[in-house]
Amino acid sequence: MKIFETTHLLVRQFTAADADSFFLINGNEQVMRYIRPAKSREDSDAFLEENIRLYAANPGAGRWAVAEKSNGQVIGMFSLLPVQGGAGKLHIGYALLPAYWGKGYATTLLEAGCAHFFGSHPRTTLYAITRQENVASEKVLLKCGFRFSELFAEHERLWKKEPVFY
Template sequence: MNKIGTKIIDTERCTLRRIVPDDYQMMHENWAKLEEVCRYFPFNPVTDIEIYKEKVHNWANNYESDTYFHWVIEWKENHELIGTINLGNVEESCFMSDTCYMLSPQYWGQSIMTEVLQAVLRYAFEEIGLNRVQAEVFDGNVASVHVLIKCGMRFEGIARQKYYKNGRFIDTAQYAVLKCDFKE
């Protein structure tokens, strides 16, 4: 595994770059405080901007690690921050990681996340040298399932009642793609 850290990735419409502390306001405004974005994650929207400011500051400090891979998605046309994507829970000995992403609702339905995830998977397999990237999807998140399938991920099973949120247990579906199966 190549310990290269988070480098800039350009796609047709987006630039994926490291998060900097000053990004917190736009990130908070565009997705972190929104229920419609956070409903399919094990956490709730962050209503207190000062708490989110600290969270973003901590993410920015994590870049000191060469196995930390976390990007903010910047829309090239107007430089607006529209989402985030990562390769998290990296297991070096197994050459694998998870991926997770969020996107501002005004950019939904335009195949942006498919474009971005394809680029991150290419980085994972060709640059970092990972063999497997996996993702969890909350029950009901049909749009994310479509993104994962378009990017070559395969359904592997259900983790029943894996998370507890807002008074109920939630199932998650597991998807993954292997380096040998990855096609753009």
């Protein structure tokens, strides 16, 4: 199921057929460096099943595949997830395979993801969480209109964005 798209990217739900791509992302230590520990293949497969089940339980939230429209190749994932302990707050996130870093995809995903969020959710604030040392992601967040809100947890910053014209 398509969530949203950009000129070059399609964001859609993961399916069981995406197990190899899901593992390439979640098993990659470079990609997961600032997110969580990289997963083994077995743990990644279980995590994929869990994510697929969550689509029905949490409409409008989840971890989704990011694919190039030209060839359907999954190059990363995009997410809208509850902030732990955040009383109904959602945070936006992304992870891209290293071959796709530095190509503007992160900015494109966040801009389109924000438009999707503000166009389809009743909430008026969207959050993002970064580790303090993840300077590249903080630059993307600032470029996309997010503002630092608070130190969220040990080594993590909470950012927020409110709608402008969506």
